[in-house]
Amino acid sequence: MIVLNRIPSLTYTADDAPVSSRIRARLRRAGQPFRANDNIAAFVEDGELDELRLEVEKRMEEVLGALVIDTENDHNTAGTARRVAKMFLDEVFAGRYRDAPPVTSFPNVSQLNELMIVGPITVRSACSHHLCPIMGKIWIGVLPNTDADLIGLSKYARLCDWIMSRPQIQEEAAIMLADELERRIRPDGLAIVMEADHFCMHWRGVKDEKPVMTTSIMRGAFLENDALRREFLELRNRDRQ
Numbered sequence: 001m002i003v004l005n006r007i008p009s010l011t012y013t014a015d016d017a018p019v020s021s022r023i024r025a026r027l028r029r030a031g032q033p034f035r036a037n038d039n040i041a042a043f044v045e046d047g048e049l050d051e052l053r054l055e056v057e058k059r060m061e062e063v064l065g066a067l068v069i070d071t072e073n074d075h076n077t078a079g080t081a082r083r084v085a086k087m088f089l090d091e092v093f094a095g096r097y098r099d100a101p102p103v104t105s106f107p108n109v110s111q112l113n114e115l116m117i118v119g120p121i122t123v124r125s126a127c128s129h130h131l132c133p134i135m136g137k138i139w140i141g142v143l144p145n146t147d148a149d150l151i152g153l154s155k156y157a158r159l160c161d162w163i164m165s166r167p168q169i170q171e172e173a174a175i176m177l178a179d180e181l182e183r184r185i186r187p188d189g190l191a192i193v194m195e196a197d198h199f200c201m202h203w204r205g206v207k208d209e210k211p212v213m214t215t216s217i218m219r220g221a222f223l224e225n226d227a228l229r230r231e232f233l234e235l236r237n238r239d240r241q
């Protein structure tokens, strides 16, 4: 018999279903989508993340085998499958598998209703098409609602990181962030500008150095009030100089 690969075969019986199949079955039963940029934390049971990491490692080892890389004798790639699995699940795509960060909120006791801008917040994401990095910056403008709570400043960056740490496309990522913030702070107005470099256009593909994608989302007062929108954009531009 010729052994093609040292990786054990990934065929399973019904009793021995891989953890990814169990999680997928739960998602399907609940009618929950599990696209690349969806969070599935509620469907991952205790201990399953460790199992999932092992499963991804095994499958990654198969990918390396299919790329005809000798992971047995190449000291550089001997631990690559393990490292990549850990990087996907615990770092760059952690926003799919982890619950949202805790977000402290405070009552708006002073009834603040003035423009507030947070940024630039660093964006680290990956495109869902090639899984290449997306690196950029986000500016968030908020016109608070006098009756709604305020959230701590750092929580904008934490929520941003949670949403960006998934395979994304920039347009959807910006909308997801806007929806999440609107749900949590119910502002009178919300503005988001995201500027990012897509490495799928630098490292490969067209191999162009320059292109940056800019996405702008204006909601509520920022849509209705030209002066407010201008103020936000001017202050953001000042930050960039």
Ligand SMILES: Nc1nc2c(ncn2[C@@H]2O[C@H](COP(=O)(O)OP(=O)(O)OP(=O)(O)O)[C@@H](O)[C@H]2O)c(=O)[nH]1
Residues within 6 Å of the ligand: 127, 128, 129, 168, 169, 170, 171, 198, 200, 201, 205, 206
């Ligand atoms: N709209 C949008 N497109 C993106 C984003 N990130 C990457 N892309 C594009 O997604 C497209 C995927 O196109 P395909 O034709 O399926 O893939 P491909 O043959 O590898 O394309 P090339 O990159 O042109 O080589 C490319 O044009 C990418 O530049 C994003 O955030 N938003």
